[in-house]
Every structure is written in structure tokens, then in C-alpha cells.
Amino acid sequence: MTALFLLALSAVLFASQNSIAAWIMFVPLFLLVRRLPLRWLGLFGAVYGFVAYILLLPWLFRFSPPAMLGVGVLYSALWLVQFFVLKLVQERAKGGAFLLQPLCVVLFEFIKTRGFFGFSYGVSGYTQYKNLPLIQIASFCGVFGVSFLLAYCSSVVYEVCFVQKSVKNKKSVMLICSLMFFVLGSSAYGALRIHRLKARDSLAKKITVIAVQHDTDPWKGGIDAYEADVERLITLTEDALLKNPEASLVVWPETAVVPSILKHYDGTDERRRNLVRRLLSYIDEKDAVFVIGNQHVQGGSSYNSAFVFIPGNNVVPPAPEHYEKMHLIPLTEYFPYEAELPAIYHALESADTHFWTPGTKAAVFSAGDFRFSTPICFEDSFGADCRRFFNDGARAFLNLSNDAWAKSRRCQVQHLQCAVFRSVENAVPSVRSTASGETCAITSWGRIESRCLPFCPAVSVSRIPVLP
Numbered sequence: 403m404t405a406l407f408l409l410a411l412s413a414v415l416f417a418s419q420n421s422i423a424a425w426i427m428f429v430p431l432f433l434l435v436r437r438l439p440l441r442w443l444g445l446f447g448a449v450y451g452f453v454a455y456i457l458l459l460p461w462l463f464r465f466s467p468p469a470m471l472g473v474g475v476l477y478s479a480l481w482l483v484q485f486f487v488l489k490l491v492q493e494r495a496k497g498g499a500f501l502l503q504p505l506c507v508v509l510f511e512f513i514k515t516r517g518f519f520g521f522s523y524g525v526s527g528y529t530q531y532k533n534l535p536l537i538q539i540a541s542f543c544g545v546f547g548v549s550f551l552l553a554y555c556s557s558v559v560y561e562v563c564f565v566q567k568s569v570k571n572k573k574s575v576m577l578i579c580s581l582m583f584f585v586l587g588s589s590a591y592g593a594l595r596i597h598r599l600k601a602r603d604s605l606a607k608k609i610t611v612i613a614v615q616h617d618t619d620p621w622k623g624g625i626d627a628y629e630a631d632v633e634r635l636i637t638l639t640e641d642a643l644l645k646n647p648e649a650s651l652v653v654w655p656e657t658a659v660v661p662s663i664l665k666h667y668d669g670t671d672e673r674r675r676n677l678v679r680r681l682l683s684y685i686d687e688k689d690a691v692f693v694i695g696n697q698h699v700q701g702g703s704s705y706n707s708a709f710v711f712i713p714g715n716n717v718v719p720p721a722p723e724h725y726e727k728m729h730l731i732p733l734t735e736y737f738p739y740e741a742e743l744p745a746i747y748h749a750l751e752s753a754d755t756h757f758w759t760p761g762t763k764a765a766v767f768s769a770g771d772f773r774f775s776t777p778i779c780f781e782d783s784f785g786a787d788c789r790r791f792f793n794d795g796a797r798a799f800l801n802l803s804n805d806a807w808a809k810s811r812r813c814q815v816q817h818l819q820c821a822v823f824r825s826v827e828n829a830v831p832s833v834r835s836t837a838s839g840e841t842c843a844i845t846s847w848g849r850i851e852s853r854c855l856p857f858c859p860a861v862s863v864s865r866i867p868v869l870p
């Protein structure tokens with residue numbers, strides 16, 4: 403019964419992603435691994451992985467029960483292995499287990515964000531997205547440095563309470579002091595960095611950016627729904643521009659306009675052609691640059707894209723600058739194994755899955771001196787993706803997202819947590835335009851500003867520094 407209680411407690415603490423509980427979330431897990439005999443280790447590890455991730459991602463059920471089951475099975479297998487690794491560390495490392503256990507946790511988190519099935523939600527460091535001084539260490543070690551601090555805290559608590567069983571012996575005092583040094587040192591570094599970034603950004607030239615949240619239902623298809631969405635986007639944008647005529651940029655969410663603009667501008671479908679031409683006529687009358695989520699159809703390929711329209715330049719006829727999403731969602735946006743696994747490929751196709759072609763170039767755009775990139779949807783949950791944009795010259799991220807399908811505030815906040823770290827890691831601001839929630843701006847040090855209420859039509863207006 404004790405083992406089952408520890409298993410349940412570990413899974414609940416992990417799934418809660420609570421910023422305070424995160425500091426001790428691995429204590430019951432370390433204790434569980436220690437108490438389990440070898441013959442039960444695999445079973446408990448598999449059950450922990452399955453339950454923890456099902457509780458973490460309940461919104462996946464609304465999207466696809468098979469996808470939720472698949473995630474549960476995947477992390478069941480991964481945590482089965484992790485339990486054996488942790489057991490090996492506890493038994494063989496002995497005095498060094500307090501350090502190797504958190505390293506194992508962080509290595510696991512790093513590995514699970516890589517490869518075809520890479521997934522960033524559930525990385526423990528993201529729970530601290532509001533703890534701005536602490537998370538500034540992500541500027542040199544990424545979110546995984548924050549994860550290490552949390553796991554190290556759990557390891558110290560476990561070591562002091564359940565191995566040393568005293569706070570007074572020499573090793574316990576050493577461990578507690580080392581934890582305080584790491585946390586206080588990180589926070590002091592963060593406070594200094596925030597002060598420096600505030601000073602830098604306060605002196606920089608500012609531009610006004612409008613991010614639109616039109617609160618659409620992505621499952622509603624057909625031309626009637628597409629026309630209604632565009633009219634709502636135009637209405638929200640027009641109202642925001644009347645109040646903020648100095649705005650330099652307008653950002654619309656991922657696939658905010660569903661009919662392909664380039665395909666239907668001269669197409670034979672009259673209603674889609676009229677919709678596209680009505681949209682472009684509106685944009686061309688404005689002074690602001692428009693960033694719009696749309697699909698780019700070229701040859702036999704279809705890309706999930708961001709189009710950049712500059713009125714009087716590339717709007718009529720449409721010849722926008724564009725970015726094609728590089729990091730596509732596995733199984734739902736991309737499955738490159740049609741030849742090897744044809745049955746799975748065709749099953750996904752028949753499940754109303756729309757496969758895109760992945761882009762290859764980390765595009766950087768300019769609006770005057772303002773240089774930005776447009777990570778699409780969950781691309782801003784991967785540090786390496788946004789670092790690629792930054793290295794190519796972007797000094798702001800304009801994220802276009804659509805998490806409306808989940809119908810979950812929890813899902814949207816989990817996505818926002820990741821986005822905060824991309825600004826902190828690169829010391830650049832972000833603006834998020836989403837279909838249904840967490841539309842906002844994020845400062846170079848991670849503070850969330852101009853945040854819209856979820857699940858309602860809204861506009862976020864922010865003043866963003868133009869960085870060199």
C-alpha cells in the first residue's frame with residue numbers, strides 16, 4: 403500500500419505542475435524507487451509514466467483518444483527505463499546519488515524533447531515561468547538548468563530526510579548549504595540580469611504591435627465559417643488600429659485565414675476568390691505590416707505558413723514574404739514514414755489528419771529596423787528552434803498559434819510557459835497571437851504583458867523594443 407501511495411503521490415505532483423510543489427515533486431518518486439524490489443520496478447515505472455502523462459495532458463482526449471493513449475504508452479516505456487536507471491544510481495553511486503539522481507531526471511527531460519516524438523510539455527523547469535529572477539539562468543543553460551535546480555532540491559530533501567535522517571550531520575548541512583547557494587546565487591544573477599535588460603529596453607526605440615485573438619472554432623469548416631472568421635479578424639483589427647493608429651505590425655493567428663491566399667487569388671472558386679480579394683484589399687489600404695497564418699500551396703506541397711504583407715508593396719497581387727513551419731507536430735501534421743509504415747500512414751489520413759510539408763529555412767523578416775521571426779504554434783516550445791531564428795538575426799519572436807482545438811485553458815497556459823523561456827533564453831521580446839487564448843506580449847526577461855482573456859474575441863496591444 404505504501405508503494406501505491408507513493409506512486410499516486412508522485413504522479414499527481416508531477417501532473418499538477420504547481421510552481422511550489424515542483425520543488426519536491428521527485429521526493430516520493432525517489433523514495434518509491436528505493437523501496438521497490440527489482441521485480442516490481444518495471445511495472446511501477448510503466449504505470450507511473452502512463453498515469454503521470456495522462457493526468458498532465460487531459461486535453462489530448464478532446465483532440466484524439468488514440469493520441470492520448472499513444473502518449474501514455476510512449477511515456478510508460480520511457481519511465482520504465484528511467485526507474486531502472488534511478489535504481490542503479492541509488493544502489494551503485496551511494497554517496498554521489500544526491501547529484502546523479504537530478505542529472506538523470508534532467509537528462510530524461512532533455513531526451514524527450516528530441517527526435518520525431520520530441521515533446522516539451524512536462525519539462526519541470528517550465529513550472530517556474532513566473533519566478534523571473536530564478537529563470538534568468540536559462541540564458542546560459544536553458545530551461546533544463548531550472549529543471550536541475552528543482553530536481554536537486556528534491557534530491558536534497560530525499561537525502562536529508564530519508565537517507566541521512568537528520569539535518570544536523572555534516573553531509574546534510576553540506577547539502578542544504580549547497581542548495582541555498584544554487585538557489586540564492588541563481589536568483590541574484592537573475593535580479594542583476596533583469597535590471598540590465600530593463601535598462602537596455604527602456605532606451606530602445608519602440609514599435610506598437612497588435613496581436614489579434616478571434617476565438618474561432620477550428621473544427622468548423624466550409625466557406626461560411628471561413629468568411630465569418632475573416633470578417634471577425636478585420637473587425638477586431640480595424641477597431642485596434644483606430645485606437646492605435648501608430649501601430650507598425652498586425653499579427654493574426656496560425657491558419658487564421660484557411661483558404662490559400664496565393665491559390666485562390668486567381669482561382670475558380672468564386673467565394674474563396676472573393677474572400678481572398680476582400681482581405682487583400684483591406685490590408686493594402688493600411689499602413690501597418692500584416693503577419694497572417696495561412697497555407698502556402700506550391701507545386702504538390704502544402705505548407706503551414708506565416709505570410710508577411712507590406713501594404714503598397716506585395717499585397718495586390720499577393721507576393722508575400724513567407725515562412726514555412728519547420729517543426730511539425732508528429733502524427734497530426736507530419737508522418738514521414740509512408741513507405742515504411744503504410745498502414746499507419748493511411749490510418750492517420752483517414753482520421754481527418756492534414757499532413758503538411760516541413761519548411762527548411764528559419765526566415766527573418768523586417769518591418770523597418772524591427773527584425774523578427776514567426777515560430778508557428780508549438781515551435782516556440784523548443785529552445786533549439788527559436789535559437790536558430792535568433793542566430794539568423796531575429797530580435798523578436800511573433801508566435802502564431804492555434805490551441806483552440808483543445809478547448810482547455812490548461813493546454814494554452816502550458817504552451818505559454820514554454821514561450822516565456824524562449825524570450826528569457828535569447829533576451830528578446832515575444833508577441834503571441836493565438837486563436838483562443840494566451841494572446842500576449844512577453845518582455846526580454848519573461849514578464850507577461852497585455853494578456854488577453856481566454857476564449858473570447860480580444861486584441862493585445864503592446865510596445866515592443868527594437869533591438870540591434
